[in-house]
Amino acid sequence: MTRRINALETLPDWRERRQRAHAVRAEVIKNLDSYLDQFTVKAQANGVIVHRAKDAAEAVKIVLEIAKDSPRSREDRKENKKEISVYQRESASKTLVAKSKSMVTEEVNLNHALEAEGIRVVETDLGEFIVQLRGEKPSHIITPALHLKRQDVGELFHDKLDIPYTEDIPTLTNTARKVLREVFLTADIGITGANFAIAEEGAICLVTNEGNGRMVTTLPPIHIALIGMERLVHNLDDLALMLSLLPRSATGQKLTSYTQIVHSPLNGQQRHFILLDNGRSRLRNSPLKESLYCIRCGSCLNACPVFREIGGHAYKSPYSGPIGSVISAGLFGSEFVPLAQASTLCGACKDACPVDIDLPKLLVRVRADESPVSSLHSSNQHGLSPLSTFSLWMYSRLARRRRLFTLAQKFAALTSPLLAPFSQWIRLPAFTGWGYSKDLPRFARKSFREKWEGMQVNTETGRHVHTNKLSDKEETLRSAQGDIDFVERFTQELTAVHGHVHHTEDPTRSIIQFLQSRNINRIQLEPNVLDEDMLTQADITFSREPDPAIRAGVTKAQCGVADTGSVLEADGEGKSLLASLLPEIHLAVLRTSQIYPSLENVIHLVKNTKSAVFITGPSATGDIESVHTIGVHGPGEVHAFLVDD
Amino acid sequence: MPRIQLFITCLVDSFYPQTGEAVVNILRRLGVDVDFARDQTCCGQPPFSAGLHAEARPIAQHTIEVFEKTTGDIVMPSGSCAHMMKHNYLELFRDDPVWLTRAQALANRVFEFTEYLVDRLGVTDVGARWDGVLTYHPTCHALRGMRIDRQPRALLANVKGATIIDLPAAEDCCGFGGIFSVEHPELSAELLKRKISNLETSESPILVLIEAGCRMHIAGGLHRQKKQQRVVHIAEVLNST
Numbered sequence: 044m045t046r047r048i049n050a051l052e053t054l055p056d057w058r059e060r061r062q063r064a065h066a067v068r069a070e071v072i073k074n075l076d077s078y079l080d081q082f083t084v085k086a087q088a089n090g091v092i093v094h095r096a097k098d099a100a101e102a103v104k105i106v107l108e109i110a111k112d113s114p115r116s117r118e119d120r121k122e123n124k125k126e127i128s129v130y131q132r133e134s135a136s137k138t139l140v141a142k143s144k145s146m147v148t149e150e151v152n153l154n155h156a157l158e159a160e161g162i163r164v165v166e167t168d169l170g171e172f173i174v175q176l177r178g179e180k181p182s183h184i185i186t187p188a189l190h191l192k193r194q195d196v197g198e199l200f201h202d203k204l205d206i207p208y209t210e211d212i213p214t215l216t217n218t219a220r221k222v223l224r225e226v227f228l229t230a231d232i233g234i235t236g237a238n239f240a241i242a243e244e245g246a247i248c249l250v251t252n253e254g255n256g257r258m259v260t261t262l263p264p265i266h267i268a269l270i271g272m273e274r275l276v277h278n279l280d281d282l283a284l285m286l287s288l289l290p291r292s293a294t295g296q297k298l299t300s301y302t303q304i305v306h307s308p309l310n311g312q313q314r315h316f317i318l319l320d321n322g323r324s325r326l327r328n329s330p331l332k333e334s335l336y337c338i339r340c341g342s343c344l345n346a347c348p349v350f351r352e353i354g355g356h357a358y359k360s361p362y363s364g365p366i367g368s369v370i371s372a373g374l375f376g377s378e379f380v381p382l383a384q385a386s387t388l389c390g391a392c393k394d395a396c397p398v399d400i401d402l403p404k405l406l407v408r409v410r411a412d413e414s415p416v417s418s419l420h421s422s423n424q425h426g427l428s429p430l431s432t433f434s435l436w437m438y439s440r441l442a443r444r445r446r447l448f449t450l451a452q453k454f455a456a457l458t459s460p461l462l463a464p465f466s467q468w469i470r471l472p473a474f475t476g477w478g479y480s481k482d483l484p485r486f487a488r489k490s491f492r493e494k495w496e497g498m499q500v501n502t503e504t505g506r507h508v509h510t511n512k513l514s515d516k517e518e519t520l521r522s523a524q525g526d527i528d529f530v531e532r533f534t535q536e537l538t539a540v541h542g543h544v545h546h547t548e549d550p551t552r553s554i555i556q557f558l559q560s561r562n563i564n565r566i567q568l569e570p571n572v573l574d575e576d577m578l579t580q581a582d583i584t585f586s587r588e589p590d591p592a593i594r595a596g597v598t599k600a601q602c603g604v605a606d607t608g609s610v611l612e613a614d615g616e617g618k619s620l621l622a623s624l625l626p627e628i629h630l631a632v633l634r635t636s637q638i639y640p641s642l643e644n645v646i647h648l649v650k651n652t653k654s655a656v657f658i659t660g661p662s663a664t665g666d667i668e669s670v671h672t673i674g675v676h677g678p679g680e681v682h683a684f685l686v687d688d
Numbered sequence: 689m690p691r692i693q694l695f696i697t698c699l700v701d702s703f704y705p706q707t708g709e710a711v712v713n714i715l716r717r718l719g720v721d722v723d724f725a726r727d728q729t730c731c732g733q734p735p736f737s738a739g740l741h742a743e744a745r746p747i748a749q750h751t752i753e754v755f756e757k758t759t760g761d762i763v764m765p766s767g768s769c770a771h772m773m774k775h776n777y778l779e780l781f782r783d784d785p786v787w788l789t790r791a792q793a794l795a796n797r798v799f800e801f802t803e804y805l806v807d808r809l810g811v812t813d814v815g816a817r818w819d820g821v822l823t824y825h826p827t828c829h830a831l832r833g834m835r836i837d838r839q840p841r842a843l844l845a846n847v848k849g850a851t852i853i854d855l856p857a858a859e860d861c862c863g864f865g866g867i868f869s870v871e872h873p874e875l876s877a878e879l880l881k882r883k884i885s886n887l888e889t890s891e892s893p894i895l896v897l898i899e900a901g902c903r904m905h906i907a908g909g910l911h912r913q914k915k916q917q918r919v920v921h922i923a924e925v926l927n928s929t
Contacts (some may be wrong), residue, residue, distance in 0.1 A: 348860055348861045348863070348879050349872075349875055349879075352875055352878050352879065353875065383739075384738075384739075384867075384868070384871050384872070385868075385871075385872055385875065386865065386868065387828065387861045387863060387864065387865025387866075387868045387876075387879070388737060388828070388829075388865055388866075388868075389828035389832070389861035389865065390828055390829070390831075390832035390833055391828075391832065391859075391860075391861070393832065394832050403833075404779060407736070407737060407739060407776075407779070409739070410737075410738060410739025411739040411740070411741045412739065425738065425739040425740060426739070427738060427739070427740075427867070427871065428871060431738065431867055431870060431871055432738075432740070435734060435735045435738055435740050435743055435867070436740070436743055438730075438734060438735065438743075439732075439735050439740070439743035439744070439746065439747060441729075442698070442729045442730040442732065442747045442750070443729070443746040443747050443749075443750045444729075444750075445726070445727045445728070445729055445750075448729040448730070452701070452702050455702070456702070468908070468911050470912075473873070475870065476869065476870025476871065476872075476873040476876075477869060477870050477873070477908075479873035479874070479876075479877055480873065480876065480877030480880060480881075480909060480912060481869075481877075481880065481905060481908030481909040481911070481912050482908045482911045482912045483904075483908060484703050484904060484907065484908065486702050486703060487702060487703055487704065487705045489705060490701050490702055490705055491696045491700060491701040491705035491708035491709070492696070492701055492724070492726065493705075494705050494708070494709060495708075495724050495726075498709065498712055
């Protein structure tokens with residue numbers, strides 16, 4: 044929590060941004076149909092195959108059809124014709140799906156449906172991988188294994204992955220890296236969700252830390268993104284605004300390690316976008332519309348005292364916490380209405396929300412039976428116990444008539460001493476709810492209104508007290524960042540996220556020195572970055588293509604972002620995104636003139652790229668006990684070589 | 689001389705009349721004329737929060753009618769009742785233009801007690817004296833619903849003889865939540881346990897707040913656990929000299 048608040052304070056204008064983000068989301072949801080059309084047309088022009096799914100069943104059907112058409116599956120069918128026994132077929136010959144974390148796929152129960160069709164599905168986010176190995180569901184939308192301890196993971200990996208028992212989180216993480224690397228390289232299909240879909244670009248944005256999202260969108264021949272249709276933003280400027288809020292709210296980061304913007308299929312790749320409704324249209328035309336503004340950061344979960352107490356699984360819905368208690372009833376049905384009663388309406392969720400969704404208001408609306416499907420088939424549409432409903436019904440009848448109200452009050456005052464003759468406190472039995480953990484004070488013998496009669500005659504000659512106006516001490520916390528130059532800021536920020544910065548006049552010489560110091564003599568290298576003759580003279584060989592034996596990848600970054608310490612890498616002429624992804628060490632060459640103040644200044648550079656990614660430090664995870672661990676699927680080291688110009 | 693309408697709230701009326709007396713005393717000491725409309729009952733928050741809007745509306749309409757017959761600011765010793773009348777009435781009547789207009793007119797007159805003292809009267813020192821240690825629990829609807837926090841803190845800071853110390857995790861909910869406390873007794877109990885243990889950590893013998901519901905909840909928990917700490921409404925502190 045404190046980490047998140049600190050991260051928000053790095054945005055001096057965060058309150059104003061929050062209001063802007065609210066307005067941006069409201070506008071999109073209002074005009075959703077036209078944005079969906081715009082997105083579809085643009086994405087198709089980019090070469091993406093776009094599908095619309097009305098509900099979970101349709102979404103699953105579309106994925107299955109794509110899977111059946113995948114190259115491996117076609118081979119399977121040929122093999123089947125040769126009547127190879129099912130028993131002889133190793134799982135290696137099954138269609139293999141590598142998944143990156145996606146709540147929408149949880150929502151449609153995709154894994155189950157794919158496995159039922161004999162497709163092997165592997166979750167590749169560390170937390171999801173752990174949860175899948177245990178045969179469980181995620182307990183938090185950002186950190187799925189939040190409910191587990193390192194010992195649980197140690198035992199699990201010992202049992203299922205056949206490694207010696209260990210509680211060492213880096214060792215556990217590295218085990219997952221090794222196991223899953225194989226999956227990435229052999230998967231037939233990569234499946235992801237999407238954090239945002241940009242209507243004007245026909246592109247999607249994925250915000251991740253471990254690097255598995257980049258793997259599954261880049262390596263398998265087919266990529267499918269399942270997108271909740273409310274994920275849309277209008278354009279790249281609005282995206283930049285959302286990106287300034289989402290990671291700060293979700294994990295306390297200024298940007299996550301990888302912020303990808305995926306436009307077109309890569310060479311030889313097929314890309315599918317599936318836009319999912321599944322109750323969203325219904326929600327949009329209901330008093331719960333505002334819940335669609337959600338950007339799934341999970342901060343309302345973390346802020347909620349009830350969530351902190353019961354954890355995500357108790358909600359029995361893919362979406363838990365305050366936002367889950369609102370949308371589950373709207374998306375999935377009336378059996379989820381009682382979730383909304385499990386809230387004190389304390390408002391911590393609203394305060395935490397980066398797009399200022401009035402969650403307490405929406406929770407009360409769900410309680411008031413205003414969710415779109417609740418009245419269809421439910422005996423108790425408010426999610427209340429019959430006793431509470433009856434008591435409040437009675438109370439309402441008293442409270443609207445003053446005479447009855449005061450009569451009841453008098454009656455209670457007279458009878459409550461009978462319940463507790465020797466004490467000011469009544470001990471009610473536990474079944475009353477109140478009596479479970481607290482005592483009830485006796486009604487006052489004389490109510491205020493009775494005392495008031497006597498107080499009116501009392502003409503107290505009160506002394507006037509000196510009145511001092513509160514001096515307005517509201518400090519405006521504008522952080523003074525003005526005089527730090529961009530290079531210095533970039534260096535500070537990248538270092539803060541465990542990246543390294545080297546200043547150099549000659550990047551080839553510096554990189555050779557670096558490689559020699561690490562005993563590395565073979566690298567993956569993008570064209571036109573380094574003096575390749577000099578490399579050869581230094582006995583360093585290089586490859587344009589990925590190779591598992593290569594430990595370092597050298598790229599030329601398109602630009603740098605000072606505010607966040609990010610570098611932009613994009614697919615392009617002779618460049619692949621793999622040099623910055625597969626090796627353990629990523630070396631990025633960046634000209635200082637290409638460092639810009641903030642994401643807003645450079646987000647437009649992703650136009651006309653097939654796929655681009657803002658890299659902010661090394662691959663990382665917090666999925667085991669929220670301990671920050673570096674180096675999951677992507678590089679564990681990121682070095683920026685800054686060339687002054 | 690300003691003249692206000694006192695909305696006593698059902699819980700103060702029935703359980704904590706001493707809070708009401710303190711409020712009246714303080715306001716009179718400051719030269720404010722206090723009126724009490726005797727037909728008032730409850731703001732309707734209990735059924736509203738539970739989602740029983742059809743049961744809440746007649747209570748809200750009754751309250752609106754009672755205060756339409758009066759003039760002046762409506763002052764109440766509760767952040768959550770103020771929140772109900774200032775914000776939730778507008779939600780309750782959002783589809784009823786006639787009542788919405790009447791609710792809006794009422795909302796403009798609503799003040800929580802400390803908010804009235806500090807923001808309306810410009811008073812932060814009421815000349816109170818309390819020898820001892822106090823800690824303040826900002827209750828949820830006052831803090832996050834009404835943004836009332838600096839007002840009670842400023843008033844407490846000027847109480848002579850009092851040492852105000854911080855309550856750990858002060859902004860966490862005590863687990864009351866109206867109907868929540870009986871619908872989800874186990875959860876409510878866990879949140880309450882934390883609040884009480886934080887109060888113990890603070891080592892303050894007295895917890896001050898501006899809400900009768902949360903007072904009833906925390907004090908009820910303290911009594912059940914046989915703890916010595918007490919919970920008082922801020923008006924009772926400010927009324928002591």
